[in-house]
Amino acid sequence: MLKLGPRKKIDPNKIPKRSQPQPAHCGFCQKKIPRPKPDCRFSSTLVGTCSHCGAWFIDDSTGKLGGEAWVVGLTLVAGPGGQAMQMREGIDFEQCMLAYDSRRHEVDPHRDAKRYGVGRMWYFRALDANHAPAV
């Protein structure tokens, strides 16, 4: 009789996730997004909006925008005359980010976008009174 060794259990959480760049898409609804464009309100920052769910996205391909991305994101979500600095995450808006390569216009959901120096795309979306996406 053939003797089999103990079967190794594979823990899916321990398999290293491979880098898998994908065409840039929205961090919330996963629909493809166009390249971000310059916006005269924010000097050199490139921004865009998801035509599907209305989320705003902000190009941070240097990975160094940090607090500036928040200011731009909240200003965009609040809209003209909105109280950007009084918006509360999870109540008035939600935010996420993905690793982003601006030259290829690709995102990589498996890469840690929070690591220092990683190019990233920030996403901001307004929530309505029930904390659901407003669009």
Ligand SMILES: [Zn+2]
């Ligand atoms: Zn979207």
